[in-house]
Amino acid sequence: MKKFRRITLALVLAIAFPAWGQFSEYAVKAAYLFNFAKFVQWPNGTFNSAASPIIIGVLGDDPFGGDLDRTVEGKSVDGHPIRIKRFGAFDVTRVSQLQKCQILFISYSEKDNITEILGAMRGTDVLTVSEIEKFPILGGMILFDQEGQRITLAINPQAAKNSRLTISSKLLQVATIYKSE
Amino acid sequence: MSWFSFSDMRLRRKIMVITVISTLVALVMVCLTFFLYEMMTYPEIRLKSLATWAQIMGDNSTAALTFNDHKTAQEMLATLKANPSILSACLYDNKGQQFASYQRDRAARRRYPAVAEQAGAESSGGSLKIFQDIFSGGERVGYLFLETDTEEMRTRLTHYALITVLIGLISFFISLFVASRLQRYVTEPLHRVVDRMWDIARGEWDITKRLEVSGRDEIGDVAEAFNAFMGKLQTVKDMKSDLISVVSHQLKTPVAEINGFIENMLDGITGEVNSRQRGYLDQMLVIGRGNYKLISDLLSISKIDRGVVSADIHPVSAKEVVALTIRDYEQIMKEKSLILRLEGTEEGIMLYADRDKVVEALRNLLNNAIKCTDSGSVTIRVGSEGDQGVIEVLDTGIGMDEETLGSLFTRNRVLGQEAHRSGAGLGLYISKYFMNIQKGDLTVTSEVGKGSCFKLVVPKYMKQAGTAA
């Protein structure tokens, strides 16, 4: 009784491309950004209906190229489709727009405005993600860090909790934990 | 083979063997049932348990797989140590590449199979393998492979065997103990019945005895059947007694009359008797008196058997009793040239007894003494011991040996060598019986060749405050 069937191709690919495999750094980060939706629970009332989209906002220059759009294309999490919104540079007058996102990726280009941005996002139920150094210490939630070739995560669970977001313990397990200063 | 013959076993053993065997058979059946049930259900239980482990592991590893965290995945797989039956585990990413792995025995270096397209379980040679897809948010993020060994199965079976043997031993001893207790309820009443039967069989033909019926079981039935049998025997014996009683009653008077006629003829009432005729008449009288004695003994015995003998107790003087006893014997003693001595008859001892029965007993003693003494004397000595009157009959005759003495007062006595001197051998039995029913007794001492002493004891008559009259 031989139930297993090998996927030889998959194996060959896995051996041929170690580490990130064939994917670029931002392709991986785009996938991570999308996958956060699976490990984060937004407070009740965040979505108008079961089919309301999860909006991923990109603030500042978009480093993903087309990767982010490709990653989320046709995908949904718990029935919620994924939408991408690009905002350009931080603009105080458009804060209410930013607050409508579920996940906000703050690009490196917004490095100088970070305190202001985090101040504006404080208390709203938006998961903030960035690659700006010390992001979790400054009050951000998830930082894309790097450990050699590998992209790692640094999380400030208290910041998420203040925004009434629940980050799965499974996600916390794979991340470095930080506290705000 | 004979040492194992079930039919020769004592009932006690049989009951124990039966009890223990049936207990063990029942136990073996129960154990076998459990064992089979276990064999049937265990693989399924095992599979379920393994699937549960795979589910938990898979679920916990979603984040590690999603965010490419080998270290966390590795740590998580290491928690499988908690289940020692899991031999190896391997986590694959969604492209089928090994992501993390676990080996129970590092040295074993088990190989992990390549990812299967479909999730499923495989069982081979007692070891169980399972492949499981890992989903997160509706997307497959990887696979998990788990493998258990046969060890657990084997230890379970050994434990089963051990427990079975242990329980078997315990219940063997318990049932042995219980059986050895319970068998008494069967064997003890049975032993009682058998013992009583032997008592009756060895006994003095006292067929009025009955077994007590202890219960309504088969042993009770045996006792009842035996009692019924004894009842039948009793009727037969009663019929015999009745017959003897009727016959001897019918014979007694004619024999007494014939004896009277012979005596009359000897006394010359029918005219002159010449010496030849006298010789014949003497002979006839001896035979006639013997017959009379025999008939009255038989009558007494049948009365005793029917339980109609009672003592008619009055004060009577020992002197009168002795006088009545020796009345007819002086002639015979003179003919045998035996000296009759009387001692203590003038002391005025009063007895409280059935006169006729004491006289009959004494006459029998005197008759025996004369019969068994060829020369010398017969002494009748009257005395007292405390509140008992004593009349002894001593002779200087042939005496008796131990064997004769032992069965002297029984009625089924085998006649000894002195049979030629004997009657029916019932006299002493009747005499002793007559004494016993009036609080008296009859005992004997004797020495072969020197003589015998029969000692008759009856209560003395006590006139007011125990003064002997």
Ligand SMILES: Nc1ncnc2c1ncn2[C@@H]1O[C@H](COP(=O)(O)OP(=O)(O)O)[C@@H](O)[C@H]1O
């Ligand atoms: N005084 C005695 N001396 C020797 N033997 C005796 C004496 N008295 C009795 N016996 C023995 O005991 C037997 C039983 O006596 P008894 O019971 O009176 O029956 P019976 O006189 O009819 O034979 C006698 O036959 C005799 O053998």
Ligand SMILES: [Mg+2]
């Ligand atoms: Mg006699």
